[in-house]
Amino acid sequence: MIIGVPKEIKNNENRVAMTPAGVVNLSKAGHRVMIESNAGVGSNFTNEEYKVAGAEIIESASDVWEKAEMIMKVKEPLSPEYKYFRKGLILFTYLHLAAEPELTKALVENEVTAIAYETVTVNNTLPLLSPMSEVAGRMASQIGAQFLEKFYGGKGILLSGVPGVNRGKVTVIGGGMVGTNAAKIAVGLGADVTIIDLNPTRLRQLEDIFGTSVQTLMSNPYNIAEAVKNSDLVIGSVLIPGAKAPKLVTEEMVKSMQPGSVVVDVAIDQGGNFETVDHITTHDDPIYEKHGVLHYAVANMPGAVPRTSTIALTNVTIPYAAQIATKGVVKAINENPAIKSGVNVLNGRVTYEAVALDLGYEYATVEEAVVKLVIA
Numbered sequence: 001m002i003i004g005v006p007k008e009i010k011n012n013e014n015r016v017a018m019t020p021a022g023v024v025n026l027s028k029a030g031h032r033v034m035i036e037s038n039a040g041v042g043s044n045f046t047n048e049e050y051k052v053a054g055a056e057i058i059e060s061a062s063d064v065w066e067k068a069e070m071i072m073k074v075k076e077p078l079s080p081e082y083k084y085f086r087k088g089l090i091l092f093t094y095l096h097l098a099a100e101p102e103l104t105k106a107l108v109e110n111e112v113t114a115i116a117y118e119t120v121t122v123n124n125t126l127p128l129l130s131p132m133s134e135v136a137g138r139m140a141s142q143i144g145a146q147f148l149e150k151f152y153g154g155k156g157i158l159l160s161g162v163p164g165v166n167r168g169k170v171t172v173i174g175g176g177m178v179g180t181n182a183a184k185i186a187v188g189l190g191a192d193v194t195i196i197d198l199n200p201t202r203l204r205q206l207e208d209i210f211g212t213s214v215q216t217l218m219s220n221p222y223n224i225a226e227a228v229k230n231s232d233l234v235i236g237s238v239l240i241p242g243a244k245a246p247k248l249v250t251e252e253m254v255k256s257m258q259p260g261s262v263v264v265d266v267a268i269d270q271g272g273n274f275e276t277v278d279h280i281t282t283h284d285d286p287i288y289e290k291h292g293v294l295h296y297a298v299a300n301m302p303g304a305v306p307r308t309s310t311i312a313l314t315n316v317t318i319p320y321a322a323q324i325a326t327k328g329v330v331k332a333i334n335e336n337p338a339i340k341s342g343v344n345v346l347n348g349r350v351t352y353e354a355v356a357l358d359l360g361y362e363y364a365t366v367e368e369a370v371v372k373l374v375i376a
Ligand SMILES: NC(=O)C1=CN([C@@H]2O[C@H](COP(=O)(O)OP(=O)(O)OC[C@H]3O[C@@H](n4cnc5c(N)ncnc54)[C@H](O)[C@@H]3O)[C@@H](O)[C@H]2O)C=CC1
Pocket: 118, 126, 129, 130, 132, 133, 134, 136, 173, 174, 175, 176, 177, 178, 179, 196, 197, 198, 199, 202, 219, 237, 238, 239, 240, 245, 246, 248, 265, 266, 267, 268, 269, 270, 298, 299, 300, 301, 302
């Protein structure tokens, strides 16, 4: 199969979908890999390294998109990339379609086979989301600590406090991969940390991980309101896989926070957990103020640490890409339930139920859509 890797075009997105190590794996399996010239420079991978690994360096993005049978990316395609969509093109990337109606429409209308990293599921875990959640979670506390500094517009507190002075209070809503990693860094910084989750089993696991260094709380509007009101930093990391994120922190709750407090809405890629987050922010312009509270809502946080993130992401995506390329997409879907769970759009049908429900499409099972694909 011909696999194409275009350069990412999202604001400050310096990750790339394949490392030279990935090129070696796929080339050895008999596939042709085309990398857009300089696609790797943001992650410190040169054209020369890709060539040595066995890739062809292609000058223009349009040639990569048009010649490849499967496109691998990091972030969802942006509108200037929709013109490359065509029937049967395989797109393997983060998609977050519940928050992307225009993109979904373009994928459906052009009958792209769209496989989303974030819904590939193995034993109730999300192996292609987890590494980026680890990165974003760790960054969330670091970023929150920075914006709490007076110079950056925050209330001017140090999360660790000092002897004789209170520690900063951090609340993490959603104790999954992002939330656990955010809590690890917040605890490491010396903050007073509360983690809120809806799943009692997860709350028990969190207590096993952190012992008494965090407070765990059941998720309900009362607990969230109390914790938010008393926090210096609130991190939103609640996910219902594939679906639009629930707005658990209301405008009233944000109004109850002290001026100069900070919220970091990591779940913004699925639409966000805060009612007061009304737009996605960028690495260029990451913060805005509402009700005196600083809001951070960057949807590609790991793009700020691209070397670490690219390697972590491609460690997990390449084995799946190799299966799709070697078996062909229909056989790979039929033989590997994890790949099947990643299929969001196929043959003009929305095949991920939560996306169909949120965006008002008729849901088709992957089997129904595959049958059509085979017959067509
Ligand atoms: N902004 C960015 O750059 C990035 C954003 N993300 C996003 O962060 C979000 C979280 O991802 P993960 O931690 O990997 O997901 P996860 O599935 O590991 O964790 C989600 C947690 O939310 C909990 N939850 C569900 N409903 C809840 C409720 N009503 N109240 C409290 N907790 C509830 C679940 O029990 C689970 O523990 C996702 O939207 C993901 O796409 C991930 C990486 C980068």
